Amino acid sequence: MDVVDILEKSLEILKAYPLCDSCLGRLFAQMGYALENWERGFSIKTMLHMKLVTLFRQGVDVTTDLKSLARIHKPTRRFLSTIGITVEEAQCYICGGLLSNVERFAKEAVSKVDGIEFETFAVGTTIPREILERESEVVKKFLVSTGESIKHEINRRIGKELLRLLGRRVDKQRPNILIKIDLINGKIDIVKNPLLIEGVYLKLSRRISQAKKFGNVKSSLLEKLQYIRDMYGGVEHIIHVSGREDSDARMLGPGRPLVVEIKQPTKYKGLPHLYSDGDVIFIPLGFTTRDEVRKLKEKAKTDIKLYRALVYSDRPLSEEELRKLAELSGKTVVQYTPRRIKRLNPRKKRTRMVYEIVWRFISSHVFELYVRCQGGLYVKEFIHGDGGRTTPSVAEILNTYLEVLELDVLSIE
Template structure:
């Protein structure tokens, strides 16, 4: 079937606007909009049949003259996003089932090889109209805002994409978890046990960083993505732990990171501290989480009974470079798979004494359980310091002093 025959067949379904007719041949020729293409096809048919050309003035059986309303949809998008700061966007559309069915019927009946879907043209035409009026740029890959048109309701739904920044945090106070924990009793709903806060702990590193961030960005939420995590009773000192903070649905974007860092640190009251390095993106979150970083710890070790400092130091040194077999510790068994992990002690030494306890510095491969390296965890970790000393030993305080494996470009 030639093109003119296909055009006649399409027009036989009913009155068809230039946009929709042109879209059925949307990938034919370049440098034309669909309405120009459709008008050209109607002119070519009129010339071939030596009939008068009639400008379209009816109601399109495919789209119901949707494209007459492109300026109105542009108005709606501009109104829906008026309080949001953004420079790039993408227009999307929920296609009414009737329109989808109409065009798919023609594709199938006439075996059309090069049509463009209704959705693509709507997104492009509304995007162009919004861009022309606002100076905002259409971005198909990483738009800051996505607007979804819903012709069925006349509404516009707005999705604001997250922003991300990368930095390091220090935690100076024990007892603060890394991320928000819902109350175990009520699962976050609020009850007497949690004083109706819904939280197991009133503060977390995530919230101490996130609260001022949410306010400054006028955002819905802030999610902390850390390079590993420290125990709730450990401090994170020294060089700090790398993190990326995801700012969810920010209505403001042009925030000065130096000013943000200052605000976070002043509101944290010395409990945590952040050094914000730069902006980041979503792809880096996965890299941060998958990079297995070596960690350096400073611990206080208490040993049962009397032991000479040099004997203790010698026993500690025998663990250096050794592969440790650790069955999942009892303390984390409720949230970790029960298996044996092999981890290496990269460096370890006793560096002093404090209050009858020994100060030990350990550089461990990612995932090495430090408390169990000392205590043996009832034989679940071997070898252990307690096994070498042939007496009970335990960690009474633990600080993380260094997390290696920093992000590129820090």
């Protein structure tokens, strides 16, 4: 499409609909470069004005075209008034004047983010449905294929003004805050997106749970990580963990991956410090995303874990008998939900692999086990059998009642 085509098509559109500079220019947004839509529309109208006035002075009857242009072009109205023709200014058919100063919403939004320490933002707008319908009507009627949507223009213009006023980066994928502007009622809301901090933790106590306190549990990992919520000024924090160990099991070795989610923070800068109190060690590693949280939880099902267990046998065992445990290496273990948690789903069945099992004889009634297995294996039940709900089990192979005295997670691969 060349300049002549643009002028001819624009005149046809303006004869049918009065459009402001922005709404006319937006129909040709894909043409030209580094121009705002209002600049395109202003230029098109100026060229049309020059062309039509020249034709009129040459004796061509273009009065109707001049009147159509004059509805939304002041210089053309002035020209017509010199020849005794008065034309009333019309409101833009598409936006109704909304785009004349849409940047004003950016100025109002700036006061709303006061007190929030953020680095990135995005803009979202709600536009009156009738405006979108009128734009669609014009685009379809004149088969416009070179434009952009009014919503895109509004978001871009407000975002550009906010960029200038705030001096922060725009991030459409993962912004710290989302500035929501309702152009129907003029309401502006600030959505503070959660902050996700990844790290690893070690649990050195046998009286610390992950989230809930119960029984002889003295504290929880969630409770101890409250300092992170406070640091970022959040209203709540939750944790996402790659698997779970019992409250009486220690988490040793390089630690277990964890993500702390801070809801509605007022600060998005700076990493928390390492936490250590003798019971728990948390090592923050950096900021992460919701996608990585999903991967973390999925990975827990396929992780390979190494456990150490101290086991008591009701009857005395010999080293020779413990050698029978070799047959459990490479076995698939079938487990129904353990009795201690069967209230959740008593008949749920899972299968997990035991890759390797090693033992150390301590005394006739006590031995140590090292179990390398697939994530999700109920290790305690694998050892004592859970009354037959887990098979095969260590107790089944040794034909004795077993009790797990201590359990530690040594590594997660």
